Amino acid sequence: MKSIYVVLIASLFAGGYAHAQSQTQTPEQTTTPEQKRQAAKAISTACKSDIEQLCPGKSGKAARKCLQTNEEKLSSECKAAMPNSTPKG
Secondary structure: OHHHHHHHHHHHHHHHHHHHHHHOOOOOOOOOHHHHHHHHHHHHHHOHHHHHHHOOOOOHHHHHHHHHHOHHHOOHHHHHHOOOOOOOO
16 A cells, blocks of 8 residues: 555656756746847837838837738748747737
8 A cells, every 4th residue: 555655656756857857948048027028129220111001000019020921921031030930910
């Protein structure tokens, strides 16, 4: 009976450890608020004409989503400023 409890406790510990490891970010994956602001500014500057042409009247997250939706129509400068993995929809 004791061995069942030992197995259960070990299983819980291993599962918790695996979950904690999956939640850990490496320094390369961590983005500071300042880095996010700089990236948003770079996109805004590089994509100004694209936003005016493809996404009139939109700003902030709505403009970014519009740019992602129209990715194939973006200028090369705007594409270069956008993050590599852009979600669709």
